[in-house]
Amino acid sequence: MRIMALDVGRVRIGIAISDSLGLIATPYENYDRRNISSDIAHIKNIIEQNRVTKVLIGLPVSMDGSLNEQCSSVMGFAEELEKAVNLPVEYVDERFSSVSAERVLLFADVSRKDRKKVRDKLAASIFLQSYLDKLKNKNQGEY
Numbered sequence: 001m002r003i004m005a006l007d008v009g010r011v012r013i014g015i016a017i018s019d020s021l022g023l024i025a026t027p028y029e030n031y032d033r034r035n036i037s038s039d040i041a042h043i044k045n046i047i048e049q050n051r052v053t054k055v056l057i058g059l060p061v062s063m064d065g066s067l068n069e070q071c072s073s074v075m076g077f078a079e080e081l082e083k084a085v086n087l088p089v090e091y092v093d094e095r096f097s098s099v100s101a102e103r104v105l106l107f108a109d110v111s112r113k114d115r116k117k118v119r120d121k122l123a124a125s126i127f128l129q130s131y132l133d134k135l136k137n138k139n140q141g142e143y
Helices: 036-050 069-085 097-107 112-139
Strands: 003-008 012-018 025-032 054-059 089-093
Touching: 003 036, 003 069, 003 112, 012 036, 012 112, 025 036, 025 112, 036 069, 054 069, 054 112, 069 089, 089 112
Parallel strands: 003 054, 054 089
Antiparallel strands: 003 012, 012 025
């Protein structure tokens, strides 16, 4: 079971992929968006190459948990992707993943220029790892 996580933004998409056992999330790529068809084709290619079986899409909900304009954009992208890849697509709350990624990079003393290069794929790996951990705990009977 290999799961892909996407942190979909207006400018770029952060991509992370789990290992084949579904235990460890790894940042994969920051993809600079071009247009919807190119974006979908690129992600579809990664899905096929890595034998992905499920896609998580980070939903940037507001701090109060409500959906906003960016959520609508992300959900539109997810619908197009789901049609193209014929895989289950699941939304996850990614509210704090970008902040967490930024903190990790600041703690590691990564320059502002270099942080921009990795922040989105690191954010995707953060919410993917959280999802994998919840699956593992659920399967072990822990809540």
